[in-house]
Amino acid sequence: xxxxxxxxxxxxxxxxxxxxxxxxxxxxxxxxxxxxxxxxxxxxxxxxxxxxxxxxxxxxxxxxxxxxxxxxxxxxxxxxxxxxxxxxxxxxxxxxxxxxxxxxxxxxxxxxxxxxxxxxxxxxxxxxxxxxxxxxxxxxxxxxxxxxxxxxxxxxxxxxxxxxxxxxxxxxxxxxxxxxxxxxxxxxxxxxxxxxxxxxxxxxxxxxxxxxxxxxxxxxxxxxxxxxxxxxxxxxxxxxxxxxxxxxxxxxxxxxxxxxxxxxxxxxxxxxxxxxxxxxx
Amino acid sequence: xxxxxxxxxxxxxxxxxxxxxxxxxxxxxxxxxxxxxxxxxxxxxxxxxxxxxxxxxxxxxxxxxx
Numbered sequence: 462x463x464x465x466x467x468x469x470x471x472x473x474x475x476x477x478x479x480x481x482x483x484x485x486x487x488x489x490x491x492x493x494x495x496x497x498x499x500x501x502x503x504x505x506x507x508x509x510x511x512x513x514x515x516x517x518x519x520x521x522x523x524x525x526x527x528x529x530x531x532x533x534x535x536x537x538x539x540x541x542x543x544x545x546x547x548x549x550x551x552x553x554x555x556x557x558x559x560x561x562x563x564x565x566x567x568x569x570x571x572x573x574x575x576x577x578x579x580x581x582x583x584x585x586x587x588x589x590x591x592x593x594x595x596x597x598x599x600x601x602x603x604x605x606x607x608x609x610x611x612x613x614x615x616x617x618x619x620x621x622x623x624x625x626x627x628x629x630x631x632x633x634x635x636x637x638x639x640x641x642x643x644x645x646x647x648x649x650x651x652x653x654x655x656x657x658x659x660x661x662x663x664x665x666x667x668x669x670x671x672x673x674x675x676x677x678x679x680x681x682x683x684x685x686x687x688x689x690x691x692x693x694x695x696x697x698x699x700x701x702x703x704x705x706x707x708x709x710x711x712x713x714x715x716x717x718x719x720x721x722x723x724x725x726x727x728x729x730x731x732x733x734x735x736x737x738x739x740x741x742x
Numbered sequence: 743x744x745x746x747x748x749x750x751x752x753x754x755x756x757x758x759x760x761x762x763x764x765x766x767x768x769x770x771x772x773x774x775x776x777x778x779x780x781x782x783x784x785x786x787x788x789x790x791x792x793x794x795x796x797x798x799x800x801x802x803x804x805x806x807x808x
Binding site for chain 2: 642650653654656657658660661662664665668669725728729732
């Protein structure tokens with residue numbers, strides 16, 4: 462662990478900052494390794510989110526070939542209850558019928574959950590393994606990167622606009638902007654207000670997921686620092702058990718958070734798309 | 743829960759961050775308009791205020807609907 466080699470305050474900051482820096486390629490700042498413009502790629506985010514997406518595809522493809530109508534095995538049971546759970550949510554929340562919504566909700570739930578789950582892997586494990594291969598920076602949790610959460614929420618936003626226009630027509634959609642909160646006498650205010658309201662949807666989706674996961678990651682880093690910086694000699698006998706205890710506690714609590722955040726993202730996607738499908742606002 | 747229009751119950755999940763993100767969205771929209779019209783901070787303040795009002799209204803509406 463890089464934290465164990467040092468005990469001064471500045472290297473504590475360095476340790477945290479190092480862990481919060483993405484592996485950047487393209488147009489990056491050479492000193493801070495942060496993205497300098499739009500054309501910068503966070504390779505670690507792309508890699509892990511792609512791998513986890515591929516994992517979902519591979520596992521469900523494998524499962525689909527082994528599906529039985531008779532007595533299902535353990536994993537099929539689990540998958541069935543998951544699909545059942547999501548489809549119940551969609552039926553309760555979504556007005557009307559759209560064959561795209563339930564599969565998409567399931568995909569969002571699984572993918573976001575898996576990306577969040579990367580948070581529960583020991584914070585130093587993957588970066589240390591990567592450093593053996595000469596990779597200096599590695600941020601393993603894709604959802605602690607704003608690029609991921611905004612990519613997800615802007616995709617949902619595009620779908621919201623698409624279904625709004627498809628269901629209400631272009632004119633019907635524009636009419637929604639004119640008369641919505643304050644009636645017909647305050648049309649300019651209504652336009653701004655509805656614009657703000659629509660813009661707040663992807664913003665809140667992305668920032669909520671990012672904020673929760675970023676904070677969770679930060680707490681894991683701080684807990685890792687307890688044993689790392691303070692355990693010298695006999696003091697380790699006290700600090701290391703404390704670290705283990707705190708880590709376990711936060712891990713169990715965080716397991717709840719990552720599931721809840723994935724669930725909230727899924728539910729709000731369904732709700733927003735449901736709003737797009739209904740004419741009354 | 744059963745009598746409510748579909749979606750209203752679970753929409754409450756997002757109430758907490760709705761208010762903040764409405765303000766943020768207002769500021770962002772104002773910021774964009776300001777850098778276009780070169781009039782900072784007029785629209786940023788105006789739209790931020792509108793976002794705050796709209797956020798309160800929206801949350802109130804969501805919470806009082808039953």
